[in-house]
Amino acid sequence: MKLDSRLMAIANLVRKDKVFADIGTDHAYLPVYLVEKGIINKAIAADLRIGPLENAKDAVVSYGFTEQIQLRLSDGLDNFKENEVEEIAVAGMGGLLISQFIERTNWIKNEDVHLILQPMTHVEELRKTLFDNGFVIDEEVVAEDDDKLYIILSVYYYNDATAYTELDLIVGKLPQNEDNLSKKYLSRIYEKFNKKLVALKNAEKECSELEKLVGELKQWQQ
Numbered sequence: 001m002k003l004d005s006r007l008m009a010i011a012n013l014v015r016k017d018k019v020f021a022d023i024g025t026d027h028a029y030l031p032v033y034l035v036e037k038g039i040i041n042k043a044i045a046a047d048l049r050i051g052p053l054e055n056a057k058d059a060v061v062s063y064g065f066t067e068q069i070q071l072r073l074s075d076g077l078d079n080f081k082e083n084e085v086e087e088i089a090v091a092g093m094g095g096l097l098i099s100q101f102i103e104r105t106n107w108i109k110n111e112d113v114h115l116i117l118q119p120m121t122h123v124e125e126l127r128k129t130l131f132d133n134g135f136v137i138d139e140e141v142v143a144e145d146d147d148k149l150y151i152i153l154s155v156y157y158y159n160d161a162t163a164y165t166e167l168d169l170i171v172g173k174l175p176q177n178e179d180n181l182s183k184k185y186l187s188r189i190y191e192k193f194n195k196k197l198v199a200l201k202n203a204e205k206e207c208s209e210l211e212k213l214v215g216e217l218k219q220w221q222q
Helices: 004-011 029-035 050-063 096-103 123-132 166-171 180-202 208-220
Strands: 020-023 042-047 069-073 087-093 114-119 135-145 147-156
Touching: 004 029, 004 087, 004 114, 004 135, 004 147, 020 029, 029 042, 029 050, 029 069, 042 050, 050 069, 087 096, 096 114, 096 208, 114 123, 123 135, 123 147, 123 166, 135 180, 147 180, 166 180, 166 208, 180 208
Parallel strands: 020 042, 020 087, 042 069, 087 114
Antiparallel strands: 114 147, 135 147
């Protein structure tokens, strides 16, 4: 099994020998890869719809992993039980939807559970949900495919709300990274907010708060 850069970045964060859940599994590429490489020996590949699960079944059967990988119909983590899995990947969904899964699933508030989250949109809102609900982001990595950048969050429950600023929600832990993709991602964030600032100034609208934020973001501009 060969993974694209996005899924490989997720796979690299999975702890060895844990029970793994892939939420929104689609073709089950991630759990198949993890079993094939001996990183895990038991996984649950879950999806909301029958179609993707049929695709997942094809891959699981093709690779001979029917004993190691279970298929499950589930809306997020709704059809999972407490202590059933230790590693959970939720990838390829909007940050608001991932936030909903987190807010309605109490059993993941467990220090032994590791979340690996890859939001396609609204990463700021996802970070806020995590911080407000007692989770801590211990690492963030960036992957690139076809010039599109993806942010991946490694998350644990900390049992205490994290204090944060607006800047924290926007850049996360990326300023701590030294790799070029993280720097590229931060540069694109600056460009996005600077574009908004220019538009407001051209429209002669009040923009002092945004101007301050852009000034803070400029320190990571490449």
